[in-house]
Amino acid sequence: xxxxxxxxxxxxxxxxxxxxxxxxxxxxxxxxxxxxxxxxxxxxxxxxxxxxxxxxxxxxxxxxxxxxxxxxxxxxxxxxxxxxxxxxxxxxxxxxxxxxxxxxxxxxxxxxxxxxxxxxxxxxxxxxxxxxxxxxxxxxxxxxxxxxxxxxxxxxxxxxxxxxxxxxxxxxxxxxxxxxxxxxxxxxxxxxxxxxxxxxxxxxxxxxxxxxxxxxxxxxxxxxxxxxxxxxxxxxxxxxxxxxxxxxxxxxxxxxxxxxxxxxxxxxxxxxxxxxxxxxxxxxxxxxxxxxxxxxxxxxxxxxxxxxxxxxxxxxxxxxxxxxxxxxxxxxxxxxxxxxxxxxxxxxxxxxxxxxxxxxxxxxxxxxxxxxxxxxxxxxxxxxxxxxxxxxxxxxxxxxxxxxxxxxxxxxxxxxxxxxxxxxxxxxxxxxxx
Amino acid sequence: xxxxxxxxxxxxxxxxxxxxxxxxxxxxxxxxxxxxxxxxxxxxxxxxxxxxxxxxxxxxxxxxxxxxxxxxxxxxxxxxxxxxxxxxxxxxxxxxxxxxxxxxxxxxxxxxxxxxxxxxxxxxxxxx
Numbered sequence: 422x423x424x425x426x427x428x429x430x431x432x433x434x435x436x437x438x439x440x441x442x443x444x445x446x447x448x449x450x451x452x453x454x455x456x457x458x459x460x461x462x463x464x465x466x467x468x469x470x471x472x473x474x475x476x477x478x479x480x481x482x483x484x485x486x487x488x489x490x491x492x493x494x495x496x497x498x499x500x501x502x503x504x505x506x507x508x509x510x511x512x513x514x515x516x517x518x519x520x521x522x523x524x525x526x527x528x529x530x531x532x533x534x535x536x537x538x539x540x541x542x543x544x545x546x547x548x549x550x551x552x553x554x555x556x557x558x559x560x561x562x563x564x565x566x567x568x569x570x571x572x573x574x575x576x577x578x579x580x581x582x583x584x585x586x587x588x589x590x591x592x593x594x595x596x597x598x599x600x601x602x603x604x605x606x607x608x609x610x611x612x613x614x615x616x617x618x619x620x621x622x623x624x625x626x627x628x629x630x631x632x633x634x635x636x637x638x639x640x641x642x643x644x645x646x647x648x649x650x651x652x653x654x655x656x657x658x659x660x661x662x663x664x665x666x667x668x669x670x671x672x673x674x675x676x677x678x679x680x681x682x683x684x685x686x687x688x689x690x691x692x693x694x695x696x697x698x699x700x701x702x703x704x705x706x707x708x709x710x711x712x713x714x715x716x717x718x719x720x721x722x723x724x725x726x727x728x729x730x731x732x733x734x735x736x737x738x739x740x741x742x743x744x745x746x747x748x749x750x751x752x753x754x755x756x757x758x759x760x761x762x763x764x765x766x767x768x769x770x771x772x773x774x775x776x777x778x779x780x781x782x783x784x785x786x787x788x789x790x791x792x793x794x795x796x797x798x799x800x801x802x803x804x805x806x807x808x809x810x811x812x813x814x815x816x817x818x819x820x821x822x823x824x825x826x827x828x829x830x831x832x833x834x835x836x837x838x839x840x841x842x843x844x845x846x847x848x849x850x851x852x853x854x855x
Numbered sequence: 856x857x858x859x860x861x862x863x864x865x866x867x868x869x870x871x872x873x874x875x876x877x878x879x880x881x882x883x884x885x886x887x888x889x890x891x892x893x894x895x896x897x898x899x900x901x902x903x904x905x906x907x908x909x910x911x912x913x914x915x916x917x918x919x920x921x922x923x924x925x926x927x928x929x930x931x932x933x934x935x936x937x938x939x940x941x942x943x944x945x946x947x948x949x950x951x952x953x954x955x956x957x958x959x960x961x962x963x964x965x966x967x968x969x970x971x972x973x974x975x976x977x978x979x980x981x982x983x
Contacts, residue, residue, distance in 0.1 A: 643916035645909060705910055714912060751913020764912060 443544045445536055452674035453549045459665025460556035464492045464563055467662050471655025471713070472567050475763045478647040479843025480571045481853035487566050487575060491582050492559040498583055499555040502526050506591035508537075508554060512601045519603035520592045539672040553669060558590055561618045567763035568626030569633045571644075572834045575848045581629070581827045589625060589819035593617050593812060608796065609808035610784055612681065613670035615725025615777045616812040623770020624813050627761055628820040633833045635760035637840050649709050656713040660689055663720050667727035680791065681727035684735035685720070691739035692719020699747045711747075714768060718746040721772035726780040731789025738783055742775040774809055781805040866961040866977065867935035871926045872900065872954040873946040878924050884945040885928070888937055891978070894927040904952030923954060929964055929977055 469488040476484050495503070504525055511524025525531065528551065537550035562582050566573070596603040597617045604616070611617065636644070646652060667685045671678035696715025697707035722742030723735050730738065750767035761767055781801040784792040796804075827833060834840070839847030846852060873881060878895065885893065899920035906919035930938050939956050947953055966976040 640914070643909075643918075645911055645916060700910075708910065710911055747913065755914070767912075 442534065443536060443542075445544050445546050445549075446673075449539070449543055449545050449673045449675075450549055452678070453545050453553055453669060453672065456665035456669025457549065457553045457556055459662045459669065460553070460560060461662075463659050463662030463666060464556070464560045465489055467655050467658030468560065468563055469655065470651045471659055471717075472570065472763050474648040474651030474653075474655060475567075475646040476570055477644060477843070478854060479845055479852075481647065481845060482849050482851055483575070483844030484566070484570055486849055487573075487578050488563045490575075491563045491566060491578060494579065494582050495559040495562045495586055496555055498586055499558050500528055500551070503558055503586060503591050504528065504551050504554065506587070507558075507594040508550075508599055512599075518601040519596065519606070521595050522599050522601070537672075540677070541673065541675070543673055545672060550672070553672075554594070557614060557618060557666075558586060558594070561590055561614075561622045562586055564618070564622035564765055564769055565626040565629060567765035567769075568630040568761045569833075570762040571844065572636050572762075572840050573629075573633050574832065574835050575844075576831050577827050577833045580831055581823055584823040584826060585625065585820060588823060589816055590617075590621065593621055593815055596811070596815075597808070604808045604811060607807065608801075608804045610729050610780045610801070610805065611725045611777065611808065612727040612729050612780075613667045613724045615721070615773045615780070616808050619721045619724060619769040619773030620777060620809060620812045621773075621816045623766040623768075623773055624816040625820040626765035627759065627770060628817050629824050629833075630761050630766070631759055632821070632824040632828060635758075636762060637837060639760050639762075640755065640758075646710065649713075652713050653709060656716050660685075660716060660720065663689075663724075667724060671728055677728045677791075680731075683732050684723050684727050684730055687732050688723035688726075688735035688739035689716050689719040691736040692716055692722065692743040695719075695740040695743035696747055699744050714746065714750070714764070715743040717768050718743040718772045721769055722776035722779065724773070725776045726783050729780050729791060730783035731791070734783025734788045734790055737788075738776060738779045741779065742772045745775050746771050777809050778802065778805050865932040866929055866964050866973070867932055868959040868961040869926075869928045869930060869935060869938055869942075870957040870959070871928075871942045871946070872898070872923050872956075873926065873942070874948065874953060875922055875924045877946040877948070878926075881926065881942055881945045884941045885938065888941055889934065890928060890930065890938060892928075896925045896927075898923050898925045902952065902955070904950075921952065929961055931974060931977065 465488070469485045472488065473481050473484045505523055506521045509522035509525040510530060512518050512522050531547050531551070533546070533548065535547035536544035537547045538544060562585065566578065594617050597605060597609060597611050599605065609616070663685055664682055668678040668681040671681055693712045693715040696711045696718065700711045701707050719739035719742060722738045726735060726738055746768050749771045750764045754761060754767055781798060782788065784790040784801065785798050786792055786794045824833065835844060835847060882893070899922055901919055901921060904921060906917050906921055908915055908917045926942070928938060935958060939958060942956055963972060964976040965972050
C-alpha cells in the first residue's frame with residue numbers, strides 16, 4: 422500500500438512538468454491588480470495635486486490637465502507599441518536585444534489566459550502585468566512636467582510625450598527590466614524603477630526645462646506655491662500609491678513585497694523628518710513643504726532599494742536622500758540658475774541617483790540587506806554607477822532630440838502674454854477658482 | 856454739551872491701523888466707552904517694522920508688506936479724544952509695528968435708511 426502510494430505520488434509529482442500553461446494564483450493576481458490601481462492613484466490625483474499646489478493659481482488647471490492628458494496618451498501608446506518595445510515576446514539577438522524587444526505590437530498574441538513570469542515559479546495574468554507596467558510609463562512621463570511647469574505649451578507637451586516615450590522610456594525600461602536588457606544582464610539592482618522612472622524623469626525634466634527656458638521673472642519675482650494644502654494631499658496620495666509601486670514590483674504578494682512595504686514606510690518617514698531637521702539646523706523653520714519634499718525624496722530613494730534593503734538601510738537612504746535633495750533645490754539650483762520649476766530633477770533625479778547608488782550599500786548583508794554577499798560592495802557599486810550613467814546619458818540625449826524636434830515643429834513655450842495671464846485661461850479657457 | 860460751530864454738529868473721523876490680534880480687545884474697550892459701530896478691514900502696509908520672510912524649498916521671498924487691521928470710526932468731537940486714547944492704550948504692545956491712529960474732520964454724516972444727518976446719523980435718536 423505504501424509502495425503504491427509512493428508510486429502514485431511520484432506519478433502525480435511528475436505530472437506538472439507535462440502540464441500545459443501555468444495558472445496564475447488568484448492571490449497574486451489580486452495584489453497586482455490592486456497595485457496597478459494604486460500607481461494610477463499616484464498619478465491622478467496624487468501627482469496632479471502635488472504639482473498643482475506648487476504652481477501659482479493661474480496655472481493650476483494647466484498642471485492638472487497636462488498630467489491627465491500625458492498619462493492618458495501614455496496608456497494608449499503603451500498598448501500600441503510601448504509594451505512591445507519594452508517587454509515584447511520577441512527578443513532580439515545581439516546589440517538590438519539589449520535595448521528593445523518586439524513582436525507584441527497592439528498586444529498581438531495576448532488573451533485573458535496569457536501569463537507573465539514573476540521572480541519565482543509563479544505567474545500572473547499578462548493583462549495585469551501589461552497594465553501594471555503601463556502605469557509606470559504613464560507616471561514617468563507625467564513627472565517630467567514638473568520641471569517645465571507654468572510655461573510649456575499644451576500642444577508641445579502632447580507632441581513631446583509620444584516621442585519621448587518611444588526613444589527614451591521604452592528602451593530604458595527594456596534595458597533595466599526586459600529579458601536580455603543591457604543593465605539587467607549587467608546585474609543592476611533596481612527594484613521598482615529608481616533609474617527607469619526617477620533618474621529618467623528627473624534628467625529628462627532638467628534637459629527639457631533648459632530647452633523651454635526660465636519662467637518670466639524667475640528667480641527675481643516671488644513665485645510661492647498657491648496651495649500647500651493641495652500639495653500635502655497629493656503627497657499623502659503619492660505615499661499611499663507608492664505601496665503599489667514598490668511592493669507591487671515584487672510581482673507577487675510574497676515576503677519580498679512585504680519587505681518593500683515596510684521599507685516604503687520607514688524610508689519615507691525618515692525622509693520627511695530629515696528634511697525638516699535640515700531646515701531647522703540651517704536656521705529656518707521646519708515647514709509643511711519641507712515635510713512633503715522630504716517624503717518624496719525618501720520615496721524616490723527607496724524605490725530601487727525597496728526589496729533590496731533591510732528596514733534600517735532604508736531609513737539611512739531616506740535621510741541621506743532628503744539632505745542631498747535639500748542641498749540641490751535650495752543651493753545648487755540657484756547657483757546654476759536652471760528653472761526646474763517644481764524640482765522634478767532636484768528631487769526625482771537627485772533622489773533617484775542617491776537611491777540607485779545607495780542600493781549597492783544597503784543590499785549588503787552586513788547592513789541587514791537581503792543580498793547573499795556573492796557580489797561584493799565594490800563591484801555592485803560599479804554596476805549601479807554604470808546603470809546611473811547609462812540612464813542619465815540616454816535620457817539626456819533622447820530628451821534633447823525629442824525637445825529640439827518639438828521646438829522646431831510647434832514651439833515649446835507659450836507667448837509672453839499667455840504666460841503672464843496664466844496658462845489656465847490662455848491654453849484651456851478656464852479658471853481653477855471662480 | 857455737544858460741541859457745535861454755528862449750530863453745526865462736529866464729527867471726527869478716526870482711522871486706526873493696529874495689529875490684527877488686538878482687534879477683539881480694541882473692539883471690547885470701545886464698546887465700553889459707548890462706541891456702537893465701526894468699520895474694520897484687513898489691510899497691508901509697512902512702517903518701521905519691515906516685512907517678513909517666507910521660504911519655499913530654500914527660496915526666500917521677503918514680503919515688504921505686513922498684514923494689519925484698519926478700524927474706521929466716526930465719533931462726535933466730545934468723545935473723539937477718548938476713543939483715540941482707548942485705542943492707543945488697548946492696542947499697545949510696546950513694540951514696533953503697533954500701528955497709528957489718524958483723526959480727520961468729517962464734513963458730513965448721513966444715515967442711509969432715514970436720511971438723517973449729523974448726530975442722529977451716528978447715534979440715532981438715543982442721545983437726543
